Amino acid sequence: MSQLSLTRRETVLALLSGVATAAAAPALAQQAEWRQSYDSGARNAVQRSSTPMLSSESLQATEQAIVAYRDLAARGGWPQVQLPDRMSVGAKGPGVVALRRRLIITGDLDAAAGDSNVYDSYVEAGVRRFQARVGLSTTGAINRSTIVALNVPIDRRIRQLETNVVRLRSWSGNLGQRYVVANIPAAMVETVENGHVATRHAAGVGKIDRQSPLLQTKIPEINFNPTWTVPASIIRKDLIPKMRKEPNYLTENKIRIISQSGAEISPASVNWNSDEATRYTFRQDPGGDFNSLGFVRINIPSPHGVYMHDTPSKGIFGDDYRFVSSGCMRVQNVRDYIAWLLKNTPGWDRAKIDEVIQSGQRINARIADPVPCYWVYVTAWATPDGGVQFRDDIYNKDGLGPAPVAALQGDQDI
Known part of the structure; x- marks a missing residue:
């Protein structure tokens, strides 16, 4: 590999991992600094940016990231990784080697970490950095959400x-x-x-x-x-169905029913199998x-x-x-x-x-x-x-098709 090719590769990794500044030379200097301190574990902590998301600095960094990702795509991007649903420190096997290589490609793990098949503290730190970049809990352990995020194709990114x-x-x-x-x-x-x-x-x-x-x-x-005055949409979609199943729900949650005249009425007097409740105001006490x-x-x-x-x-x-x-x-x-x-x-x-x-x-x-x-x-x-x-395009506003949602929505209270 030529020296020019190596430099471009390191520049891409520096940009992706968040250790780069606007210029290539400082980026490479910081990458070198990472390697010098790598064995001491000095970079195991996840970095948190102090730069506002809406700022000229963020805009410039995003424009540079597009260049970096296009360069990476031209070099083959990253492969899909097949990993167990759960994996953490102490795990061994070929999946760990594949994970190391995947993290190295996007700069979340330094190449100095090598190809060991042991899930060590350096792999854990690399997983944490990756999780932080995709908005997942930074556990440092592999789970289904992390695997889904790892396998989003570079073209989509x-x-x-x-x-x-x-x-x-x-x-x-x-x-x-x-x-x-x-x-x-x-x-x-x-x-x-x-x-x-x-x-x-x-x-x-x-x-x-x-x-x-x-x-x-x-x-x-x-x-x-x-x-809290319950919005009309929540009365229809949530509160009425809830009362059909749990007649004591309003009382237990200190939600009062107020008639149009301003009088408080009993939940037992309302026909919950009709739309009668939509004619009332529901107000929850402070607390x-x-x-x-x-x-x-x-x-x-x-x-x-x-x-x-x-x-x-x-x-x-x-x-x-x-x-x-x-x-x-x-x-x-x-x-x-x-x-x-x-x-x-x-x-x-x-x-x-x-x-x-x-x-x-x-x-x-x-x-x-x-x-x-x-x-x-x-x-x-x-x-x-x-x-x-x-982050996942949860409302599908990017126009790229359904997002690879990394977690499923559970039942929520109103």
Whole structure:
């Protein structure tokens, strides 16, 4: 192999693994640095980018990633790997060799790791890096979701990047000094300040048949300890069928039925085998342990009637598949999120936030400088310090056919 060919190959690997900067020479220098420190395990931790997804740096890195992936495709791309459904540290066999080679091709594992048939800590670290780049839980162990992602053809990945670079260009202008980006297919929220990611939050977003909308707005207000008025669509699709099976559901979940006159009526007086319930208002009492909005609702003016909020079902944030809502967005670590939103609002430090939540009182906090908020749909992007990222096209907006969904949707509560 010629020296020129080797250099191009290393440049591709550097771009794919997220250790490259804009120029090829620094990329190669960092790749060399990786090799020097490889035996010490210094790079076993998964990198997390501080570069905003919607930024000129991300756009440039994505354009470079397209070049890198095309170059890799011209060299044969990557093979399909046949692996056991479960594999982790200590496993042995030809499948481990195939996995090593697959991870090396995309720069998630350094070639210095060799062709050993033992699933060691270096393979585990490479799997973690790959999982982080495709939005899976970074367990470092092989499962069905990881295998599906490993076997997405390179041609599809290139088309994803080409489709999404157009979206990134449309957001490459000045979005504000402080802003929020909710990337729906990634089920992830970023807060951005002065060109850097301040906080990241896993999110629960709309189901395939109840999609979260694309929008551009500002966040003006936080509602603490809110009540929840059940939307008409949820009354029809979820609540009525639930009451037919579980007559005590409303009472157990502290949801009151309010008539048009404002009087509270008993669930037992409603004919649940008809559409009578659609004529009433259903309102859930405040309470972070059971209220569907949790302790906090973040108002977002929009024609879609959606908003962001806390949730009592915090277990969803540990799932790979977080398309679970009826269009609104549930936010992990919501106290950190609203503390960032309110940081420039006098009298609303973290201690005050915790005090108000603990009080159980319904209190509204107006944000002194309403924060721009963008709900976007991006399934592929790159950052100079975080590698090339891919997510399932869960709403089929990329036009590439059904996404290789890496996890199945389970039953969700309303």
